[in-house]
Amino acid sequence: MINLTRGVPAVESYALDEFVAAFKSAIAEDGNRAMSYVASPGYPPLIEWIAAEEKVRTDQVLIGNSSLEFLHFISMVETEPGERVFLESPSYDRANLLMKRRGLETVGIPLRTDGVDLDVLESEIKKGRPKFFYLIPDFQNPMGTTTSLEKRRAIAELARKYDFRVLEDVPYRQLRYSGEDLPTIASMAPERVIKMSSYSKTLAPGLRIGVLIGDTDFLNRVKVYAGNTYIGPVSPTQALTYQFLKLGFFEPNLKKIHALYGPRLKKTLEILDAELPNAVYPKPEGGFFVGVTLPEGNDMETLLPRAKEAGLNLTDGRGFYLNPEDGRRFLRIPFCGLNETELEKAFGVLLPLLSR
């Protein structure tokens, strides 16, 4: 079976030798603390490291067991069932799921190639201010799009004007293979925006380290909920990550994974350009995904089982839409997990199954 399903880093991206060295240092230097309960907000040396990198105070950093769980905690702490939240449409399928699970009124703001439709955003705000707007401005999951500078400024401005919070999820931000970084929305409205990130895509998802950066009162509310749930986040992987950073392994590793993923993205776009001229997709400059709206005549309902039969596992595009019907022709290509030859093979199986 070929898997073109989830946004999981390629196993060949894992810096195993460096992890061994970092974990040895973590235990040798601070083993007793690393192996004990380390209460929320997290392992102090890692908190200090992140605060210095982000140029914030240490009480503006909260570490947890994955950013996904933070999304769950935030929904529990900051919202009551029936309240309104906004997400991009399409958005990360698990974010959609968690917001629905909390019984929230979920509003999808249509995503264009340069970020959400601002007219729809403002008109939805006027109908009812959201508790928060969750978005992924860098190399969005599932589309691969990046929100433009103008739209980032406009979203920061709207958050101020209408007094709502923005949850800026940036796990792919450091995975840029071409073009220039844009400033975060958090940098434009630090009092309104909570930045959420993770080491899952840059180091390894098994670490389960998520990070929140922003307003101390907001973080404190999440910290209390987290602490009451699990005392503190898993500490050995935090100590390991801290040593990985301190020993200078992060930047060389980032370069290595750029060199791994950049050509995979290029190959994917080459195949799409050549083979699917009637499909609609953006040209991402980084991340793990290209989101493809297939031409009329395709339908996930029939495509998924046919692909499976042919030896290819795909993710159901309907999960990325709050209204699943909108995703019937939506296919997310997670190019991260397959090398160029494997991508050619995967498309070799997929293309004959499509109406083109």
Ligand SMILES: Cc1ncc(COP(=O)(O)O)c(C=O)c1O
């Ligand atoms: C946008 C986005 N946020 C969060 C996550 C989950 O990250 P973590 O492993 O930290 O839970 C993912 C993983 O696919 C993602 O794409």
